[in-house]
Amino acid sequence: MKFYMRTYGCQMNVADSNEMGRHLKAKGLVETENPDEASVFLVNTCTVRQHAEDRAFSEIGRLRRWKARGPGRKVVVTGCAAERTKEYLEDRFPFLDLVVGAKSIEDFGRIAEGLLDRRETDEDLDYVVPAVDHKLAAFVTIMRGCNYSCTYCIVPSVRGREIYHSVEQILSDTRARAAEGAREITLLGQTVNSYRYGTARFADLLKAVAEVEDVKRIRFMSPHPYYMSDRVIETMAAVPEVCESLHLPVQSGSNTILKQMMRNYTREQYVSIIEKFREVMPDATLSTDIIVGFPGETDRDFRETLTLIEQTQFDWGFIFKYSPREGTPAASLESLPQELVEERHQECLALIDRFAQEKRSKMVGTMQDVLVEADNIGRTRTNYRVYITGTVAPGEEVRVRITSAQRATLEGVIEDGNIDFENFREEDKSACANRG
Numbered sequence: 001m002k003f004y005m006r007t008y009g010c011q012m013n014v015a016d017s018n019e020m021g022r023h024l025k026a027k028g029l030v031e032t033e034n035p036d037e038a039s040v041f042l043v044n045t046c047t048v049r050q051h052a053e054d055r056a057f058s059e060i061g062r063l064r065r066w067k068a069r070g071p072g073r074k075v076v077v078t079g080c081a082a083e084r085t086k087e088y089l090e091d092r093f094p095f096l097d098l099v100v101g102a103k104s105i106e107d108f109g110r111i112a113e114g115l116l117d118r119r120e121t122d123e124d125l126d127y128v129v130p131a132v133d134h135k136l137a138a139f140v141t142i143m144r145g146c147n148y149s150c151t152y153c154i155v156p157s158v159r160g161r162e163i164y165h166s167v168e169q170i171l172s173d174t175r176a177r178a179a180e181g182a183r184e185i186t187l188l189g190q191t192v193n194s195y196r197y198g199t200a201r202f203a204d205l206l207k208a209v210a211e212v213e214d215v216k217r218i219r220f221m222s223p224h225p226y227y228m229s230d231r232v233i234e235t236m237a238a239v240p241e242v243c244e245s246l247h248l249p250v251q252s253g254s255n256t257i258l259k260q261m262m263r264n265y266t267r268e269q270y271v272s273i274i275e276k277f278r279e280v281m282p283d284a285t286l287s288t289d290i291i292v293g294f295p296g297e298t299d300r301d302f303r304e305t306l307t308l309i310e311q312t313q314f315d316w317g318f319i320f321k322y323s324p325r326e327g328t329p330a331a332s333l334e335s336l337p338q339e340l341v342e343e344r345h346q347e348c349l350a351l352i353d354r355f356a357q358e359k360r361s362k363m364v365g366t367m368q369d370v371l372v373e374a375d376n377i378g379r380t381r382t383n384y385r386v387y388i389t390g391t392v393a394p395g396e397e398v399r400v401r402i403t404s405a406q407r408a409t410l411e412g413v414i415e416d417g418n419i420d421f422e423n424f425r426e427e428d429k430s431a432c433a434n435r436g
C-alpha cells in the first residue's frame, strides 16, 4: 500500500509531514510521488493566511474524484487548518476518512492505526520494508506551539502552548536523521530560540547538536527577536557547525505597528540585535518576514518598514499581505483597502528584491562550500541555492566558484577539488579561534 503526501505551509508542517510519513512507513506503507499509485492521500494544511487555506481546501475538494477512482482509497487531512475547522471540513467533505489537527500530530501513529485497520481488504498491500529517507537536510522539531499572542497570528490557537522536547529526545532524533544520511539539521520551533528544558537553553542545544556525529551543518527556524540574546549570537559564531545565516522575522519597521502586533520588541532593539550579529558573523546572510497592510498601518508606518529594509539591507525576505484570521485580536480591526495593501506589497517587494539582487551579485567570483543535495543543486552555508556545473554526488561538500547570480539560484563551478569534511571543520575551528 502506498501513500502520497501534499504539504502546505511552513517548515514545521514539512517536519510534521515527515514525522507522519515515518509512522506510515513503520506500518509498512511506502511513499510515492504519484497520487495515481497511492491508496492513502494525505493533505497537511496551513491556515496562517487565508490564501494557504483556500489552496488546500480546493485540493481536498478535487480528492473526491481521486477517491472514487480506486476501491479502498483513503483521504486524510491534517495540520493547522484541520485543527481550526475540523467540523466544517467533515461537513463540507463527507468523504474524508480522517481529520487530524495540528495539536494531535504527536499522536498520529496511534490515530492512523484506526484508519489502516478499517481497510476493507488486504489485497492492495505490498509489504515492502520501509524505505529509509536519504535526506541530506533534515528537520528536527525541538518544540511545539507558541506562547506569544501576536495579534494577527492564528498559530497559538491551532498549535497550542509551548511544549519542549527533552534534550535527549532531540539528540536521539538528530542521531536518527544522521544515520539516515542527514548532514544538515534544521532545528524547528515556532519561537525556536525560546527553547528551555531543565537548565538547558537554546544556546546549549546548539552546542549539543553540533557534537552529534556526522552533523556538518546546523540551521534553525524561526527565532523570535526577543530571545535573540548575546549568548545565542555568540554561540552561533563559536560553534563551527552553525551556518552563517539567520532568518529573523521583524514583521514591521514601525514601533506603533510592532506594539499593535504585540511583538514585544522595538525597531531599535531589532536593529541592535542585527548589529551585534553582524559584528560577530560579518559574512552571514540575514533574512526576514514582513507583513504589510496590518490594520491601522499609516503611510508613515509603512515608510518606516521601507527605511528598516534600507537600514538593515536584508539578503532576502518574505513579504506578506496582512490576512485577517478569524478569532485573532486583529481580525476585529478595520482592514485597509485592498488596493492600498496591494500597492504597498509591490513597493516592499521591489525594495527587498533590489537588495537581494545587489547581495547576490556580490557573490559572483567568491568561493563557497556547497553541500550537494540533489541533481547538481546544493546550498552554501549562507543558505543560497547553487546550481553546480560538473559531476557531483549528493552528500558531497564541494568548493565552488560562483559564476552567475542572475537568478535566485546561483550558478557555480567546482574548483580546488572536493573538500573533506574533517579538514573543513578544522579550518572553521581555527577561523573561530582567530576571531577570539
Ligand code: 5AD
Pocket (backbone or CB within 6 Å): 010, 048, 049, 152, 153, 154, 249, 251, 289, 290, 291, 320, 321, 322, 323, 324, 325
Ligand atoms: N497575515 C499575513 N501574514 C502572516 N504571517 C503570520 N500570520 C499572518 C497573517 N495573519 C506571516 C508572518 C510570519 C510568517 C510565517 O507568516 O510574517 O512570520
Ligand code: SF4
Pocket (backbone or CB within 6 Å): 146, 147, 148, 149, 150, 153, 154, 155, 156, 190, 191, 224
Ligand atoms: Fe505567531 Fe507570533 Fe507565535 Fe510567531 S511568535 S507563531 S507570529 S504568535
